[in-house]
Amino acid sequence: xxxxxxxxxxxxxxxxxxxxxxDPASLRGRWRESFPGYEKMYVELGCGKGRFTVETAQxxxxxxxxxxxxxxxxxxxxxxxxxEMGLSNVRFMDxxxxxxxxxxAPGEIDRIYxxxxxxxxxxxxxxxxLTAPGFLRxxxxxxxxxxxxxxxxxxxxxxxxxxxxxxxxxWTLSEVTHDLHAAGPVGVMTDYEAKFVAEGLKINRLxxxxxxxxxxxxxxxxxxxxxxxxxxxxxxxxxxxxxxRLEEETLPLCHTFFRSxxxxxxxxxxPADYTPYVYDPAEVDRFFAARRTGETxxxxxxxxxxxxxxxxxxxxxxxxxxxxxxxxxxxNDSVKNRDxxxxxxxxxxxxxxxxxxLETVTAESLLKNGRSQRVLKKNGFQPVSADERAIRxxxxxxxxxxxxxxxxx
Ligand SMILES: C[S@@+](CC[C@H](N)C(=O)[O-])C[C@H]1O[C@@H](n2cnc3c(N)ncnc32)[C@H](O)[C@@H]1O
Numbered sequence: 349x350x351x352x353x354x355x356x357x358x359x360x361x362x363x364x365x366x367x368x369x370x371d372p373a374s375l376r377g378r379w380r381e382s383f384p385g386y387e388k389m390y391v392e393l394g395c396g397k398g399r400f401t402v403e404t405a406q407x408x409x410x411x412x413x414x415x416x417x418x419x420x421x422x423x424x425x426x427x428x429x430x431x432e433m434g435l436s437n438v439r440f441m442d443x444x445x446x447x448x449x450x451x452x453a454p455g456e457i458d459r460i461y462x463x464x465x466x467x468x469x470x471x472x473x474x475x476x477x478l479t480a481p482g483f484l485r486x487x488x489x490x491x492x493x494x495x496x497x498x499x500x501x502x503x504x505x506x507x508x509x510x511x512x513x514x515x516x517x518x519w520t521l522s523e524v525t526h527d528l529h530a531a532g533p534v535g536v537m538t539d540y541e542a543k544f545v546a547e548g549l550k551i552n553r554l555x556x557x558x559x560x561x562x563x564x565x566x567x568x569x570x571x572x573x574x575x576x577x578x579x580x581x582x583x584x585x586x587x588x589x590x591x592x593r594l595e596e597e598t599l600p601l602c603h604t605f606f607r608s609x610x611x612x613x614x615x616x617x618x619p620a621d622y623t624p625y626v627y628d629p630a631e632v633d634r635f636f637a638a639r640r641t642g643e644t645x646x647x648x649x650x651x652x653x654x655x656x657x658x659x660x661x662x663x664x665x666x667x668x669x670x671x672x673x674x675x676x677x678x679x680n681d682s683v684k685n686r687d688x689x690x691x692x693x694x695x696x697x698x699x700x701x702x703x704x705x706l707e708t709v710t711a712e713s714l715l716k717n718g719r720s721q722r723v724l725k726k727n728g729f730q731p732v733s734a735d736e737r738a739i740r741x742x743x744x745x746x747x748x749x750x751x752x753x754x755x756x757x
Contacts (some may be wrong), residue, residue, distance in 0.1 A: 357424060364440075366426035366444040369414075372441045377453035379393020379414075386412040386437065391452075391490075392461040393445045394418075395479055395506035400463055400538040405430070407536065413438045414457075415447055445478060448486045449565070455492035462499045464540040467506040467578055474576035479510035481563075481570040484517045488564040497556040502544040505578040507552035516571070517563045528553045528757065547725045592691045594699065596649035597659060601649040602636045603629065610680040617714060617737065643667075646704060650678070650692040657683040660696040662704065669724040670707035672700065676723075689723045694752070701745045711741045728752065736739060 357705045361368065369375070375382050379389060387409040395401045395415035405413040417423040420442045443451070465478040474480055479499065487497055497519070501507050504526065514521055528534050528551040541551060595601060606627055613622040639645055647661030658678035665672040676693055678684055698707040711719040711729060715738060721731075728751045729741035 357420060360424050360428065361420070364424070364431050367427045367430050367438060367440050369439050369441050372443060372451040377456065379456055380411075381451070382674065383412050383439075386410065388412070388458040389414065389456070390459045390461065391416065392463065393448075394456045394463070394465055395426050395440070395532075396464075397539045398423070398429050398440075399542070400461070400536050401426055401438060402433055402435060403536040404431060404461075405435050409437055411458075414441065415439070415441050416441045418442070419443045437612070438675075445483065445486075448483075448490060452490040454489050455495070458492070458580070460487050460491065460495075460497045463538045464501055464503075464544075465499075465506070467501075467503045467589075469505075469578040471573070471575060471577040474509075474573040474578075477510070478507065478662050479506070479513055480573065481513055481517055482682060484513060484519070485563055485565045485567065485570065488517070488558050488562045491558045491560060493560060495558045497558075498553070499556065500541065500551055500553045502541070502549045502551055503578070504552060509555065509576065512517070514556045517750050518559065518561045520559055522555045523559065524554045525551050526550060537738045539580075547728075547730070549725075565656060570744050590653050591651075592688055592697045593651050594660065594692065595651060596659070597636075597647040597649050599633070599636050601656055602647075602659075603632055605649060605659050605679065606632045606635075608656065608679040609677075612681065615714065615717060627649055637660065648673075648696060648699070650676075652688060653681065657688060658692065660692050662696075662700055662706075662709070665704065665706075668707060672704070672706055672709055674700070674709050674711045676720075678713055684719065689719075690726050693727045697743065697748055698752075701748055707745050708742050712738050714738050714742065 372565065379684045383389075390411050390413050391406075392401055392413065392415045395417045398415060400414055401415045405411070415423075415426060417426070417440065423440055423442060427440050430440075441451070466476070468474060476483060477483070491497075499510060501510075507526070509592050511521065511524070529545055532543075535696045537545065544725050545551065562666070573626050582585060606625075609627070611622070611625040613619060639647065644665045645661065645663045646665060648661055650658040650660055658676065660674065660676040662672035662674055674693070674696060676689060676696070678689055700709050710732075711724055713724060715734070717737070721739060721741075724741045727743070728747055729743045731739050733740045734744045
C-alpha cells in the first residue's frame with residue numbers, strides 16, 4: 349500500500365510519543381515485566397490506520413495491544429486515534445514483521461492478528477505475504493502452545509492459499525468462514541474491512557492455533573513457494589491467465605470493434621429503442637473523426653490475447669478539476685462474465701490516474717445493469733447518487749492508490 353505523505357509527521361509523532369515504542373528489541377523477553385497487570389498480550393501485524401487496533405483495545409482493557417506497522421504515514425493516524433480515545437493499553441512500533449524474532453522471546457505473546465494483509469499477487473513475491481511459511485514459523489516461535497493467529501481478508505485467493513500454508517505448517521484451523529458478516533456484522537471491523545463490506549464484498553476469516561506439532565523456525569529452511577500466483581481482490585489473476593491489455597484506439601482498431609459489435613437489447617434504457625447494430629464503415633469513419641476532435645475524450649481498444657473484444661475510455665475530460673467519466677463496452681456476450689471487463693476497467697483507471705493526470709473518475713450505470721455495477725465496485729468505485737434511471741459512481745486517485753497500489757490490474 350502506498351500512502352500519501354502525511355504533513356508534519358515528525359511533530360505529530362512527537363505529540364503521540366507516549367504510544368510509540370522506539371526500541372522494541374530492548375524489551376525482548378521483558379514485555380510482561382515492562383507492562384505489568386495485563387492478562388494477555390496481543391500483537392497486530394500491519395495495523396494500517398488502526399481502526400481495529402484502537403476499537404479492540406478499548407473493548408479489551410485486560411489485554412495489552414502491540415500494533416506493528418512498517419509505514420509510519422499510516423501508523424500516525426492510528427496513534428492519533430489512540431490518543432484521542434485516551435487509551436492506555438495500546439503501543440505502536442514502526443517495524444517490519446520480518447524481524448519479529450528480534451523483539452519477542454519464544455512464547456512471549458498470546459495472539460497475533462493479521463487483518464487484510466497485502467496479497468502480493470505475483471508468484472515471485474509470495475514470500476512477502478504475512479501468511480507465507482517463513483512468517484508462520486516466526487509466529488509459531490513467538491506464541492505459546494494454544495496461542496492463536498486471527499486472520500481476516502477479503503481476498504479469497506490469498507485466503508485459500510493461506511489455508512494451504514497453515515495446514516502444511518501444522519496449525520489447527522477453526523472458525524473458518526468465507527462470509528464472516530453473512531448474518532450481520534461480527535466483531536470490530538478494520539478500516540479496509542469497513543470499506544469492502546460497504547462495497548458488498550465478502551470477508552474471509554479463520555483462527556489458527558499453535559500446537560506441539562506446529563512447525564517453528566527450528567524446523568529448518570522453509571519450502572520453496574512454487575506456482576503461488578494469486579488473484580487480486582478484483583478477482584484478476586496476476587498471471588497464468590489470458591492477457592488483457594489496452595491500446596490507444598486507432599481507426600483500424602475502431603473498425604475492428606464495430607465490425608464485431610453485437611448490441612445487447614437489455615442495455616437499452618428503453619427496450620423499445622433497441623435495433624440490432626449494423627456495421628457501416630463510412631459511419632465508423634465519421635464517428636472516429638468526431639471523437640478525435642477536442643481533448644475531452646480518450647478511448648482505448650481492449651485486447652484479449654491480441655484480439656479486440658471491446659473499448660473503454662473517458663469522456664467529459666475536464667482539465668480544470670482533473671475529472672472524467674469512464675465508459676466501457678464489450679463486443680458481445682461471449683466475452684462477458686469472464687472478468688475481462690473488470691480487468692479492462694482497472695487498466696483504464698491506471699491509465700487515467702497515471703497518464704492522463706486525473707484525480708477523479710466517475711461512471712454511470714443503468715439501474716438494471718447489475719453486471720456493470722459489480723465491475724465498478726470490484727474496482728473500488730463507490731455509488732454517489734442514483735435516480736429512477738441510473739446509479740452514478742465515483743473513485744478518487746487517492747482511493748485507487750490505497751486499494752490497488754502494488755497490485756497488478
Ligand atoms: C492492506 S493494509 C491493511 C491495514 C489494516 N490492517 C486494515 O485492515 O485496515 C496492510 C498493511 O500492512 C502493512 N504491512 C505489510 N507488510 C508488513 C510488514 N512486513 N511489517 C509491518 N507492516 C506490514 C502495510 O504497510 C499496510 O499498512
